[in-house]
Amino acid sequence: MKFNHEEENNFSITRYESMLRSNDVKFFDSDEFESIIHHYLENGKIAKAKKAISLGLSQHPSSVNLKLLQVEVLVFEDRLEKADTLLAQLHAIEPENEEIYIQKANILSKQNEHFKAIELLNTALGFTNDEADVYSLIGMEYLFMDDFENAKTNFMRCLEADDQDYSALYNIIYCFDFLEQHEEAIEYLNMFLNKNPYCEVAWHQVGKQYFDLKEYEKALAAFDFAIISDEYFIGAYLEKGKVLEKLKRYNEAIENYRITLELDDPTSFALLRIGKCFEKLGNDDLAIQHYSKTVHEDPLLDKGWIAITDYYVRKRNYQKALYYTNKAINIDGENVLYWKRYAKINNKLAFFEEAERGYRKALELGNYELETWLNRSDILRFLGESDAAVQNLYQAIEFYPENAEVQYRLAGLHYERQDHEKGEYHIRKALELDYEYHIVLEELFEKVFNLTLVKNIISEYKTD
Template identity: 30%
Template sequence: MEEEFEFGFSEDPKFSVERYEEMIRNHDQYFFDAQAFENIIDYYIEKNDPPKALQVVEYARNQHPFAAVFLIKQAQLLVVTNRASEAFAALDKAAMLEASDPDIYVIRGNLYESMERYTEALENYEKALDMAEETDEVLLHIAYVHQNMGDYEQAIAYLKRCLEQNMENQDALYELAFCYDVLDNQEESVQFYMQYIDNEPYSYAAWYNLGNAYTKLGLFEKAIDAYDYAILIKDSFASAYFNKGNALVNLEKYAEAIEVYRQTFEYEQPNADTYCAIGECYEKLEQMDDARAFYKKSVKMDSKLADAWFGIGVTLDFEERYFEALHFYKKALDLDIANADYWFAIADAEYKLGRIAEAEEAYEKVVELNPLDVDAWLDYSSILYEQEKLIEAIEVMTQAIKNNPEAAELYYRMVAYLFAKGDYNEALNHLEMALASDPEKHYILFDYLPQLQKNKVIIDIINKYTR
């Protein structure tokens, strides 16, 4: 007959695990109390070994058939191993033994949520809410479901309730920022975090999210102050340094931004994005060798980072090395084919290399991808005008104006083309529109056709608007 040993909960969890493993090795049968089994299961969960944990659950259920806790643990592990129907069955059995355990409804809610059956998920979370002593995690789950359903207002209401239960819930703080972001409601976001900080002045996460909200509102000085508080409370907070660097870039304080970006390296491994950001700062300071060095470090760490390849191209373009620049622009484009800025740089480089047909094609791509880029329309039409393709240049301007009816520059350029073509009445119509839109920019016309400065009709019309 097999000998039975009994192990109780007084012992050290590590001891329970050793005894359990000994039992398995000896093909023996030891008896463990419920607490010891829980410790052993948790040990394997922490070691990220669900199959072993499930094996322990089987033993535990045989020895403690009326303990709902093991059915609940089993369900959790079945969820992790993608065995949903078995998990549902285990939860049903657990509910028959102990219907008031909130974990049953939380796990069932998770299952329904993962199946996108949101109504049933909410029903279960609401049940858990009635039974749980600490409700912040359940409220967070409910908020997630509302987010998945696209109801961000509801999600915000639950996230606020979650934070009322537990001010320390970091996930809720960040999710709240995300919801305000989706609703593009940064003012309310600022208001919330300010109130929150009044109660919790040492919450680095709240200061950080406040900084992000200010950044999105374009209030970069205030954002920097908020990031500084976050850093003061947690000096190893790399993301706060990085975002502070971005805010400094927006204020065109590039040298300061470089210093702040470099500080992130003290607290986390250097990464491709930070190297790329530093490269961009050096580029803005026109220190092209330094810029290129950092862009190269960036692509070495992440060869898929299109902006860094593009940055290398920009530094070469600045040095009038257009042929080399093109190579890097195209590498960036391969990674992000629909990026209008990359196409624009390619169009410009092709033009400078005298490859006019290629430049035309690239400009066509820019305005197709970003029809609001006024400069691209002007450059595109300019190439056509230089090749004496007047009708095409006018067509391009017509399209440009259709997409950007407020842009006076386009009307002035159109006037120049129409005069060149000899359509004087049409030209004068457009001149009136241009002057009505922005009389100060009339010099654009003379940049293109200086001879018009001697045209009395035109000067009279301009004087009417600029007096």
């Protein structure tokens, strides 16, 4: 009875782990040790890999491949000097072993010596039987340097050497996308599809390019071809659903999203999109039902909570909107999108202290939008905290030094506090920036606007 390669590996691993449990040392050939070590490295079990390397070298002290695996672990642990020394010894033994150059390049890459790493990888090309892997490594080095053109070229060479290397295909498209070369990406993918007409990944990527170009009918055709190539390709159904939404074909979009739920465990994205489609169709009950399923499936998905909250805001049911916003904040109190909604909803409900807290929290979390500063200052003034309102607006000036709305509010607040000198400074600054916006002063600070001295200043800036 013959065993396939995977069965042999599993047998070796089982036998090896049995040996460890029994402390009964058994002999393994160097190839078996390599397979065992690769198994542990691929599964992130570094300590077990190191133990296997140690035992392997005790049985096969002259094995270059085992020592190269030792180098790989040393590089992973950032013990670069020791790895470099060991590589120098191995190079003296096997100067034409491409893995020596690859590992040395890995060390140089970690030291940000990407050009030197590429030189060594080019040397490795002269010795390797696996050009695809080396071209991929060269492509990654260029990516580290943000050289997307050269990265793209090398990933293309990788794909030429191995047309099943879909990670290289994804990297090529990543480079095209970064360079905003959508037309060129489509041209390249079509060329690839001429040789590989049933490559679902390539069709999927063609569809995404057409989607970015807003050519939705062409995108739809591409996703259909991806599905023909692989009827279980969940990503193609999801993208097709997005296109159908753009085309306002909501029932068809729902059908495609539902297929993904049948093919695999429900995803919060698909549930959310189904909810959005039902809302567009005017089926509020099913929309809310799917939004609720979305947050149940993934409570950390902010888009789910936002969808429910915004739905109730649109319906002007602010109490329910606030209920769901509070639930979201209890799960993730550091999400600025939740606090912005918390502030706006409380403002609508005339819960001004809570609204101010929401805007303050949004600012603390780095939301420096002009609207946040302005709304907070208006609420602080309403609450009788003019000092805090002024301080808030001076902070806003740091981000919006040339904004007239901020200046008019500061002018109004200073005049209300009888500080006419500062009031005049800010109203003149505001009028210089935008005369027409003095309506802000009229709407928010009517008494200040009607002061004779203020009207006289405004009249100075009036142009016929």
